[in-house]
Amino acid sequence: MKRTLGTCYYPEHWSREIWEVDARRMAEAGLTWVRIGEFAWSRIEPSRGAYSFDWLDDAISVLGEAGLKVVLSTPTATPPRWMLDRHPEMLAVDVDGRARKFGSRRHYCFSHEGYKAECAQIVAKLAERYGRNPSVAAWQTDNEYGCHDTTLSYSDMARHAFRGWLRAQYPGQGNDGDIEALNKAWGNIFWSMEYNDFDQIDLPNLTVTEPNPSHVLDFRRFSSAQVVAFNKLQADIIRAYSDAPIAHNYMGRITDFDHFAIGDDLDIASWDSYPLGFLEDRIEAAPSYKRAYARQGDPDFQAFHHDLYRAVGKGRWWVMEQQPGPVNWAPYNPEPLPGMVRLWTWEAFAHGAEAVCYFRWRQAPMAQEQMHAGLLRPDSVAAPALAEAEQVYREIADAPEVTSYQSPVALIFDYEADWAWAIQPHGLGASYFDLVFDTYRALRALGLSVDILRQNADFTTYKVILAPGLMHMSDALKGALRASGATVVLGPRSGARDSSMRIPVPLPPAVPGLDVLVSRVESLRPDMQIPLKSGGTITRYHEVLEGDAEVIEETDDGQPAIVSGDCFIYVSGWLDAAAMKRVFGTVCERAGIDVVNMPDGLRRRQTGHEMFWFNYSTAPIDAFGTTFQAASVTREML
Amino acid sequence: MKRTLGTCYYPEHWSREIWEVDARRMAEAGLTWVRIGEFAWSRIEPSRGAYSFDWLDDAISVLGEAGLKVVLSTPTATPPRWMLDRHPEMLAVDVDGRARKFGSRRHYCFSHEGYKAECAQIVAKLAERYGRNPSVAAWQTDNEYGCHDTTLSYSDMARHAFRGWLRAQYPGQGNDGDIEALNKAWGNIFWSMEYNDFDQIDLPNLTVTEPNPSHVLDFRRFSSAQVVAFNKLQADIIRAYSDAPIAHNYMGRITDFDHFAIGDDLDIASWDSYPLGFLEDRIEAAPSYKRAYARQGDPDFQAFHHDLYRAVGKGRWWVMEQQPGPVNWAPYNPEPLPGMVRLWTWEAFAHGAEAVCYFRWRQAPMAQEQMHAGLLRPDSVAAPALAEAEQVYREIADAPEVTSYQSPVALIFDYEADWAWAIQPHGLGASYFDLVFDTYRALRALGLSVDILRQNADFTTYKVILAPGLMHMSDALKGALRASGATVVLGPRSGARDSSMRIPVPLPPAVPGLDVLVSRVESLRPDMQIPLKSGGTITRYHEVLEGDAEVIEETDDGQPAIVSGDCFIYVSGWLDAAAMKRVFGTVCERAGIDVVNMPDGLRRRQTGHEMFWFNYSTAPIDAFGTTFQAASVTREML
Amino acid sequence: MKRTLGTCYYPEHWSREIWEVDARRMAEAGLTWVRIGEFAWSRIEPSRGAYSFDWLDDAISVLGEAGLKVVLSTPTATPPRWMLDRHPEMLAVDVDGRARKFGSRRHYCFSHEGYKAECAQIVAKLAERYGRNPSVAAWQTDNEYGCHDTTLSYSDMARHAFRGWLRAQYPGQGNDGDIEALNKAWGNIFWSMEYNDFDQIDLPNLTVTEPNPSHVLDFRRFSSAQVVAFNKLQADIIRAYSDAPIAHNYMGRITDFDHFAIGDDLDIASWDSYPLGFLEDRIEAAPSYKRAYARQGDPDFQAFHHDLYRAVGKGRWWVMEQQPGPVNWAPYNPEPLPGMVRLWTWEAFAHGAEAVCYFRWRQAPMAQEQMHAGLLRPDSVAAPALAEAEQVYREIADAPEVTSYQSPVALIFDYEADWAWAIQPHGLGASYFDLVFDTYRALRALGLSVDILRQNADFTTYKVILAPGLMHMSDALKGALRASGATVVLGPRSGARDSSMRIPVPLPPAVPGLDVLVSRVESLRPDMQIPLKSGGTITRYHEVLEGDAEVIEETDDGQPAIVSGDCFIYVSGWLDAAAMKRVFGTVCERAGIDVVNMPDGLRRRQTGHEMFWFNYSTAPIDAFGTTFQAASVTREML
Ligand SMILES: [Zn+2]
Ligand SMILES: [Zn+2]
Ligand SMILES: [Zn+2]
Incomplete structure (x- = not known):
């Protein structure tokens, strides 16, 4: 499949005179997609029931005539001020019991039936009018569910x-x-x-x-279900009028609702990738690490989400918003190194993205995001990212198509498990997301391409499946993993709770074929570590094991640390990076999967015909017989 | 007196079938006491006025038939949900003005008369029914007053x-x-x-x-008085029906109400001792110190509370809840070192505890404390602590009885002084509790056994009395100290306020016989210290002295730091550990009390016939001609 | 002009018998001024409409008869409790929506018309009664507007x-x-x-x-305007009855309202100078720096405010409250070094203060500020500061008068710019105040005396004008700077927003005569720095420049860092201290202004006939051929 590029555009922010120029410049830059509309409710329905579609007809027409395809968004993330007069109780309420007021965005409670009815109506109006418009080639529901901590409302x-x-x-x-x-x-x-x-x-x-x-836990499930229902309401209405695919744009490291459940109701998953912002504000790492990657982003964070949302999209996924320069919202907002916008774009394609859209076309001179860079500056002069996007466009045209790839290694990610850890971390700050992401980092440091799977995925095509931290495991899941034919790495905390968040008896993990039982558990101070005989340590979380399973790793003082039985391997704690890399490397090699030792900052992703290499560091790296330039992507035919 | 063991049990949490097995196993393990009932209100009175005592009759009977003695608790710490329908305004209100909602425990305001009437009624029902039950050998009022910051309500x-x-x-x-x-x-x-x-x-x-x-200060006094009145209401009702002694289970480092005043209305003081949890969440210490004792607990914290609650109980005191393994509530929850449960138990007995009860019999698989270890695992298999409890039981049987001891050294602790410091620390984080506890640590590092006293105690049996930080000192107290015959160590901040929290004129300390006056005071940055000529420094809080009292210590620049007159010694600042140990050691020696230099981690407590040595460190200690094993207790006959 | 001293006195706090003694001792100490009345409303109007002026008549008479002059304050910062019964909605509301309750001070919302009417009435009563009283030689409106975060109310x-x-x-x-x-x-x-x-x-x-x-931004402007209107209401009423000058006592680093606008309605600016408290609680500095100056205060903070309030007072300004010893309200409250009270006093005079009043006459033994030192201790014995004040009094009498001075160097300070940075710091913690203060520090480290100017000042008498961080610059301001004849140093963020907080197009700074445009901006992690070829670095905030302006400094990698054109110099980032000193030093020298290299801790201020040297360090400093004693002032005739 030919990969495509796009951008996010707000015709309502700009005077009518420049729309054609903008559209022509977009097309000339090689862009295919233009996402519009997601914050435009106050212009579509300036007052209750008084619709104003002329400008939107016009904008879509201008874009279409320039050869661009429109992704039309529903505007439900920003209900206008008049809505509050009709539904004074529609505001979400924060954990401290305070109404979250009008004046920014996402100020609605997913449980407000009156507001949902209003959403159904505006979505129906849009779908009815544009459902068959040939320029509207895709839809987006709402915008960034869960952003600004908006899933949980205490109203x-x-x-x-x-x-x-x-x-x-x-x-x-x-x-x-x-x-x-x-x-x-x-x-x-x-x-x-x-x-x-x-x-x-x-x-x-x-x-x-x-x-x-x-x-x-039930409140978290309920809250997630409310998001799913809100989204499905919109998707069902759109489908009644349009055959174009429907997407939603998820965020990085937002886990408050079950993205897989949303994905089931949509055609395409997409996400908003802000590598520099995310490095600063949602990755736990040492300051020296953040400084080293301050202008490049974390070398694994984007890839993790690419692989995650590929699963959420059942194979079809986009980057709907790609950071093109400094953002406005992180604690510190540096510029990316030259080359990074191209690198990020190619990395998405290497992981299977169909399209990458840059946010946004032109930097807005007003309101909350005025410090957020675009492809153009506020004065319409090209910002540095535009040239990188154009370079990618030329490279897409010249190079072989990026083809898909079936990895032999899979990693399970489960939103309920994240909620369970958040509810009961046992040790301060222990997070399921971090545990899974640490695992993912270790696999990537071994040069592996990884598929991320949901609990009820097809496991039969994998040689190794890693499933850390699944606090609840159904019998069906245990059976499916055992039947997969793969080596399955469990623990810590696998099956530690029943579906109601109680400790099951017999004690966990209670996996058929693996004679091990977690006798006791403990959480550790960050400065306490339990060394393993073969290297590396257990940190944060540690379990004491009983049973006759084969011991394959011991702690320094001779206690079982990792055991195996049948197809299962059980890890009795949170391993540090060295131990993860060593242990998972051995597991993969025994399963017939080649691993390598990737230098810091260098990462790779295999596709059907190529290996893509991404150098996230600030200096060239000599490795594997090649020099990988800094902040650059290298394509290697296989 | 033969010391006894016990446990905390929740028959309402378990199916009826296992009660007899549980009771038999308790008895076989050597336990005497079983505390029950403190969270069972929703089963005793499932709906308003509909009582259900059959199950409780049955449970008490099962326990009694196994030879166990019951401590029956009033269930007033957990009013059921229906109570809230009757008394919607019963919830405590936090300092930010938010009602503290139902859904955990202690959700009542001590000032709600309607709720207090409900409590009186359920206590009367219980006392009437079980007041003469031969298996009910003691009572507990409510549970952990003040826990979760529940003394102060802004309703x-x-x-x-x-x-x-x-x-x-x-x-x-x-x-x-x-x-x-x-x-x-x-x-x-x-x-x-x-x-x-x-x-x-x-x-x-x-x-x-x-x-x-x-x-x-008046609000703090009022709030304390409300707790005292709430407790007295219950105690008076129980006494009308029962001759069994009444206790309450206090907590570690909760100082929001006057425990001495509560103690006056009860027969026994008890406390809930969680050495590892307390180390993590309520002791101010360097990370390296916390790491060194992460699996043992602070070497002085338990002893301090043992001595404090011995005073609160007027000699009669228990450990009502003893940590048996990892808890669920601290920032980090490691396992204790093998041997520590035995050590903690013996330490309580060495300080005079009549009984030590382990919390809890069996780890609960559900709800808030599912990560809290018990003597049994959730699957009823013995957890490690059970064997240590059994060992203590055998040791009690074999060894001489622990007898009481009159120390020559006393330390005054006063709850009002703690409130006064909290209201006006002058320097960030300066706490009366810490000042007194630092003093206690220094005395323990000198090998001393210490009596903790209230303000109106009998002082006449001591050679040395330490009374740091008593911001208000009545004339009666000053007179009693002077008349005691002891050397009395005062300061800093002694008598610095009148009873209404005003600075008195003449300026403090205004102690008859001691010609000194605190001319000025200052608080110091943590990185500022005022060195003493003889070693050690003044930290945090410093006073400038005037007067003709004899100067017995000077600062490096020649200012008076410690002065004496009559029986009094006045210390003009917060001494660091080195200075405290040196200064108080000298004071004790001059008063004819032998001191030694205790190695880090080794502590001792004298009883009538024995010296008990407790090695809190992770390695054996060679000292005083003996090798003290790690995490172990050593008994030495005197 | 002969400089004078004074103190703050609360006759209502003390028994009538000691007023005469107090007044006599004040006069004997050389004090001229006694400020009274600002917290006395409950004694002037004990209940609504029931005035009680006798005691105040008496107090003013006692002071006047001792030869003292009274500064009479309006009592509106502390409305009595009965006011709340009349106006239950008068309380300010905090950002979390909680009413800020009675029980301390400043508990009023500037937007409450009912309360403002009450203020008008009490002010009229006072002005009518004392407007022509010969002992009332000055007025103060309210007390410390903005203190305790009281400018912004969300009521x-x-x-x-x-x-x-x-x-x-x-x-x-x-x-x-x-x-x-x-x-x-x-x-x-x-x-x-x-x-x-x-x-x-x-x-x-x-x-x-x-x-x-x-x-x-509009809310901030509105909130400032409410303070201005509140103050003007009082000033207008006082003027109707009195010819005495009217002042307000501002605070250190409170920028929530436009002090220049208040100043326009008053005759004298004054401020409350607490060097040690401010060092601890409102200066961003390394702990080692704070420790070094813990007993002296920051060497530039007082001077900065002296120069700022000289501008606010249009040349007439006082220190209304001068710290005389430890305060009560900072995180840590040490004593000043001996000599510092004298140093602080002289420093104020050197910067042009007409009067310095010590807060307070006698330390209060009760209520919130009982730990705040005075010239007297609570027992009326002299505290150390009294002797230092007396020494200054003698020195004033003996030495030549301090005369005013026109500096060749000016620094613009603008309150709206501070709001704009606070609203949009872009990088965590980036503050306009800090940027301006860093600039001021650099100028002082070059030995310069500085005039601080408002935006609409007369610029024509200066050789160099520094105007960093003025996020909005009107065309009039740009024109006035260009026409000034001075070298004008702009940037970073100069003119970065229009008057409505939008990015202007053409892009900033858009200064006529300077061909430069800020193409992109970025904020930097604290551990990231961009080195300059000539030394020093850009930190925190960095801009990328375009245009043909002459490049006068480059970054290490050859990008323009500082450019010049016409009379303007543009600095493209936040310079560190080394770069600021080097760059501004060069600018001054080229403008014909001599600079020197001041040792750490030594500062100087030129007057018409003298140079005053202030050694803020704890040791003597040998420099410029002289030994400057620690914590001391040195006068040098020019
Ligand atoms: Zn509604
Ligand atoms: Zn009620
Ligand atoms: Zn009113």
Whole structure:
């Protein structure tokens, strides 16, 4: 498939006179896609029921006539101010009980039925009008669900909806729900937290000490389901009028809702990739590491999300927003090194992206994101990224097509597991995302290309599957992993909780074929480590194992650290980077997968016919018989 | 007295079938006591007025038939959810004005009269039913007063009650109170804060800048008095029906209410000792220190509380909850070293505990504390602590009885002084508790066994009394100390405030017989220190002295640092550990008390016939002609 | 002019018997001024409408008879408790939406019309009664506007007033305002934030993510204007009854309102100088630096404010409150070194102060500031500062008068620029105040005396004008600077925004005569620096320049760092201390201004006939052929 480029454009921000010039320049730069509309509600419906589509007709027409394809977004992330007059209770409420006021974006509660009805109406209007417009070649629902911590709302509406959701989960006569089933599932007897009726159940914020983890887990599930329902409402309406594919643009490291569930209702996954911003504000790393990559981004963070959203999109995915220069929102916002915009773009393609769209066409001179670079400066002069995008466009034209690749190595990512760790980290700051990402880093440092899988994926094509930290594992999952034919690496915390966030008996992991049981667990201070005999250490989280499984790694003091049985390997703690690389390298080699030792900053991704090499460091790297230039991509035919 | 062991048990958490097995195993392990009931209100009174005692009758019977003695707790720390329907305003309110919601525990305001009436009723029901039950050998009121910052509530109920309390403190005609007396006591003229009426007085939260310290001190006194009254209400009811002793289980380093005042209304003091959790979350120490003791706990923290609660219990005290393995609530929750559960138990006995109960019998697989170890794992297999408990049981049986001991050294601890420092630390983070605890550490490092005393204790049996940081000292206290016959070490901040938190004139300390006056005071940055000529430094807090008292220590630049007169010694600052050990060692030796130089990690406690040695370190220690094994207790007959 | 001394006194805090003694001791110490009354409302009007002036008549009479002059303050910073019964909504509301309660001071919202009417009435009563009293020689309005973060209030009253203010800024028919003009100025289309009516506009707190910077800037302007109006209301009333000059006492580093605008309505600027407290709590510096100056204060902070408030006072300014010993409110509160009170006093005179008043006469034994030292201890014994004040008094009498001085070097300070940086720092913690203060430090390290100027000052008497960080520059300002005849140093961020906080096109700085354009900007991690070829680095904030202006400094990699054209020099980033000193030193020398290299801790200030040298360090400094004693001032005739 020919890979394509695009950009994000806001015709409503600019005077009508420059639309044609903009469109022509986009086309000349080699762009295919133009995403529009996601913040334009106040111009589409300036006051309640008074629609204004002329300008949008015009904008789509201008873009279409320039040969561009439009991704049309629903504007539901920014309801206009008049909406608040109609629905004063539509605002989300934060964990401290404060309404999150109008004046920026995403100021709605997913549980407000009145607002959802308004969304259904505007989406229907748009879909009806543009569903068959030949220039509208794709759709986007809303914008960045979950951004600014907006999945969880503690509003009255959310409380009401949560009670209804719980009744459906714990059904009884009526259905008024079976409150005893809930009391039992949550273990509410523990502190006399038993309910007599679902209407007594509140949201789990502002409790005196920590709320019941089972209570919180159900609230997290509910909150995720509200996002899924909100999205499905829109997708169903669009589908009634249009055959164009529907996407949503996810974010980096937002895990508050189940992206796989959203993905099931959409055609394409996309995400908004801001390598420098993410390095500063959502990666846990030493200052020296952040400084080393301050102008390049983390060498694994983008790749991880590419692989994750490839799974969310069931193979079809885009980068909907690609950082083209400094952003406005991170603690520090440096410029990327020359070459990085090209590198990031090619890396997305190497991982299978169909399209990469740059955010945004022209830097806005006003409002919240005025410090966010675009392909053009506010004065319409080209910013540095434009030339890099044009270079990629020429390279796409000249080079062989990027083809897909089936990896022998898979890594499971599960949103519920992330919620469970967040609810009960046991050790300060212990995060499932970090554990999985550490695992991913280790695999990448071994030169591997990785498929990220959801729990209910097809496991049968892999030689090695890593599944760290899955706090709940259903019997079906355990069976499917065992039946996969792969070597499956579990632990720590695998199967540590039942589906209601209780400790199961028999004790975990309770995997058929693996005679091991986690007898006790402990969390460790950051300055405590448990060394392994063969090198590296256990950090943060440590389990004591019992059972007759074969011991394949021991701690320095002779306790079992990693055991194996049947197709399973169980890791009894959070390994440091050295141990992960050594242990997973050995596992892969035994499974017949070649690994290499990648230098720091150099990463690679295999496609059907090529190996792509990405040098994220600030200096050339000599390795594997080649010199990899700094901030550059190298293509190697296989 | 034969020392005894016990555990905390929740029959309501487990199916009826295993009660007998549990009871038999408890008895076989050598346990005497089983504490039950403190979180069971929702099972005793599942809905308002509908009592269900059958299961509790049954549980007590099962335990009693196994030869165990029951400590029956009142369940008032966890009012059920239906209570909130009856008393919607019963929730405590936090300092930010937010109601502290149902969903965990301790969600009540001590000033809510409706809730207190409900408590009186359930306590009466329990006392009436079980007051003469031969298996119910002791009572516990509520659970861990003050835990989760629950002493101070900023509710409407608390405000109303505070006004009434103030009227009683500043009585006038009626009694509508004497508002001018209050205005004068608080110095309200200072910023035109004068009141015309008690009904104008609010709680001292959310003020623009700091509230009046006199206002806060009275609020702290009121809040403490509310806890005392709440407890007394229960104790009086139980006493009407039962002759069994009544206890409450205090916590570590909770100082928000006056434990001595509660102790006056009870028969036994007990506390909940979690050495590893407390090390992580409520001891100020360097990371390297915390790492060194991460699996053992602080070598002095438990001992300090043992000695403190021995005073609170007027000689009778227990450990009601003893940590048996990792807990769930600290930032990091490692396992204890093998041997530490035994060490902690013996240390309690060495300090005079009558009983040590392990929390809890079996690890709960559900709800908030599912990561909290028990004597049994969730699958009923013995956890490591059980064997250590059994070992202690055998040792109790074989060894001589632990007898009590009168120390020549005493240390005064005063809850009001802690409030005064908290209200006005002068230097960031300066805490009375830390000052007293530093003093205690120094005495322990000198090998001393220490009695902790309240302000109105009998001082006449001591050779040395240390009374640091008593911001208010009554004339009676000054007189009693002078009359004691002991050498009395005062300062810093001794008598620095009158009873209304004002600076007295003449300036402090104004102790008869000691010609010294604190001319000026200053707080110091942590990186500033004032060296003493004889070694060590003054840190954090420093006073400039005037007067003709004998100078016994000088600063490097020749200013008086420690002076003496009559029986008093006055220390003009917060000494560092080296200075405290040197200075207090000299004081003790001059008073005829032998001191030694204890190695780091080794501590000892004298009893009537024995010296107990506790090695808190991870390696054996050779000292005093003996090798003390790591994580172990050594008994030496005297 | 003969410089004078004074103190702050609270007759209402002390018994009537000691007033005469106090007054006599003040006069004997050489004090001229006694400020009174600013917190006495509850004694002047103990209940609504019931005035009690007798005591104040008496106090003024006692002071006057001792030969002292009174500065009479309006008591509006501390409305009594009964005021709240009349105006329950008068409380300011914090950014989290919580009312800021009674119980300390400054608990009023500047937008509450009812409270303002009460203020007008009490001010009129005072002015009427004392306007012609010969002992009342000056007035003070309120006390420390803005202290305790009290400029910004998010109350209903503030919201209402803000809407009215906006209507006036964006006038339309009626005047119901022109909402489209506001929408355009703010760029509200950006996220569909457009308003249909001014009554839809809320205050910019509690938004989901950051509010629109244009919205915030207007709110900041409005909030400042409310303070100005509040002050003018009082000044106008006083002027109707009195010819005595009117002052307000500003604070250190409070920038939330436009002091220049307040200054326009007053006769004298004054400020409250707390060198040790400010060092600890409002200066960004390394701990080692703070430790080095812990007992002296920052060597430039006082001087900066002296020069700033000289401009605010249009030449007439005082220190209304001078720290005499440890304060109560900083994180750590050490004693000053002996000599520092004298040094601080002389430094104020050297910068042109007419009077220096010590806060306070006698340390208060009660309420919030009981740990704040005075000239007397609470027991009326002299504290160390009294002797230093007396020494200054004698020195004033003996030495030549301090005369004024016209500096050749000016530095522009602009409150709106500070708001703009605070709204959009781009890099974490980047502050306009710090940028200007760093510039000031560099000039002082070159031995220069500096005039601080407002935007609309007369620039024609200067050789060099520094104007860093002026995010908005009007065409008038640009023209006035160009016409000044001075060398004008601009950048970074000069003219980076239009008056509505939007990026202007053409891009900044758009200064006539200087062919340079800021093409792109970036913020840097603290551990990233961009070295300059000639030494020093760019830190925090960096701009990429385009244009044909002459390059006078380059980065190590050859990019233009500083350029010049016409009279302008443009600096493309935040220079570190070494670069600032080198670059500004060169600029000054080329403009014919001599510079020297001042040792750390030594600072100087030129007057008409003398050079004053201030040694802020703890050791003597040998330099310029002289030995400057530690913590001391040296006068040198020119
Ligand atoms: Zn509605
Ligand atoms: Zn009630
Ligand atoms: Zn009013």
